[in-house]
Amino acid sequence: MTGTKTTAYGNAFTAHMVLADWTEESGWSPARTVPFGELPMHPAMVGLHYGQVVFEGLKAFRGRDGGLALFRPEENARRFRDSARRLAMPELPEEVFLAAAEELVAVDGGMLGGDGSQSLYLRPLMFASEPDLMLRPARRYTFLLIAFATGGLFGDADAISVWVCHDQSRAMPGGTGDIKCAGNYAPTYLAQNRASEKGCQQVVWLDSEERRWIEEAGAMSLFFVRGGPDGARVVTPELTGTVLPSVTRASVLDLAADLGHTPVVERVSLEQWRKECESGEMTEAFSCGTAAVVTPVSRVRDEGGDWTIGDGTPGPVTRALRGALLDVQHGRVPDHRGWLRPVPAR
Numbered sequence: 001m002t003g004t005k006t007t008a009y010g011n012a013f014t015a016h017m018v019l020a021d022w023t024e025e026s027g028w029s030p031a032r033t034v035p036f037g038e039l040p041m042h043p044a045m046v047g048l049h050y051g052q053v054v055f056e057g058l059k060a061f062r063g064r065d066g067g068l069a070l071f072r073p074e075e076n077a078r079r080f081r082d083s084a085r086r087l088a089m090p091e092l093p094e095e096v097f098l099a100a101a102e103e104l105v106a107v108d109g110g111m112l113g114g115d116g117s118q119s120l121y122l123r124p125l126m127f128a129s130e131p132d133l134m135l136r137p138a139r140r141y142t143f144l145l146i147a148f149a150t151g152g153l154f155g156d157a158d159a160i161s162v163w164v165c166h167d168q169s170r171a172m173p174g175g176t177g178d179i180k181c182a183g184n185y186a187p188t189y190l191a192q193n194r195a196s197e198k199g200c201q202q203v204v205w206l207d208s209e210e211r212r213w214i215e216e217a218g219a220m221s222l223f224f225v226r227g228g229p230d231g232a233r234v235v236t237p238e239l240t241g242t243v244l245p246s247v248t249r250a251s252v253l254d255l256a257a258d259l260g261h262t263p264v265v266e267r268v269s270l271e272q273w274r275k276e277c278e279s280g281e282m283t284e285a286f287s288c289g290t291a292a293v294v295t296p297v298s299r300v301r302d303e304g305g306d307w308t309i310g311d312g313t314p315g316p317v318t319r320a321l322r323g324a325l326l327d328v329q330h331g332r333v334p335d336h337r338g339w340l341r342p343v344p345a346r
């Protein structure tokens with residue numbers, strides 16, 4: 001299946017994929033680009049049974065000059081290594097990760113039109129491919145890179161509502177919340193279903209010890225805005241080990257400073273969120289991530305009562321930050337920080 005025929009998120013795959021294998025004896029094989037297609041799978045593959053699987057998510061954009069560029073792929077390459085290390089997997093050298101990403105964008109980037117409405121979402125994955133049901137790290141792994149074209153996870157700057165989960169946790173101290181492993185995601189689906197039943201798009205995750213401190217919104221970072229567009233405090237929870245060090249989160253903190261706001265990293269409790277919204281001190285909230293870009297949060301549903309953020313519409317600080325991020329990604333403003341990694345045309 002190729003092309004942009006379908007608009008659903010995550011299934012308009014490009015024509016190729018990149019593969020590399022690792023064995024204890026030989027280390028990493030050279031990466032190879034092959035037509036997109038199914039993989040052979042042994043029924044006893046370790047990754048399938050015990051979840052020794054890590055992944056990443058990053059995007060490539062077509063700039064105003066017509067060229068293609070990856071957004072901060074070095075950060076994803078580093079996090080991919082961190083994730084692999086945590087699951088006792090071999091680390092993929094960052095230059096191999098970057099070369100694979102450049103290769104796939106170069107061969108399949110042609111499907112991105114020039115109007116800036118779409119981006120290419122890249123999904124690097126590494127899984128234990130050894131067929132052996134002993135409980136120990138595998139001795140064979142496969143690296144895989146696939147991509148799909150997307151117009152965005154949520155509609156353009158549509159606001160979402162969120163539901164606070166009090167009885168389940170996404171991450172715990174000493175666990176894997178600060179890396180991207182496959183096992184972090186399926187346990188969130190039940191809560192996601194409950195959020196949907198309440199008419200909400202995402203779950204708000206609290207810390208697992210006190211169930212008091214806000215951590216993330218679904219698979220996105222969460223931000224709060226205190227004050228107005230002439231100089232706000234743009235607040236996000238600190239990286240405690242149970243929050244993913246999101247590339248978008250780090251980028252938004254920098255962009256907030258560029259726009260004249262004060263970036264703040266501090267714990268925010270659920271109680272504070274409610275009270276400060278009621279008093280008008282907190283004016284906006286948004287979630288962000290590679291897939292979600294910057295998505296306004298307009299309403300919170302909680303067992304203790306629901307509340308609306310600001311006037312329930314996307315606020316000016318959120319809109320400006322979303323615009324600033326997209327402007328850099330699409331090459332519409334100078335790339336002062338070198339966040340774009342151009343992919344040479346073939």
Ligand SMILES: Cc1ncc(COP(=O)(O)O)c(C=O)c1O
Nearest residue numbers: 219220221244246247248289290
């Ligand atoms: C749990 C979680 N939080 C936040 C994010 C956003 O991270 P990034 O900005 O690196 O895409 C993701 C997506 O990768 C995620 O899975």
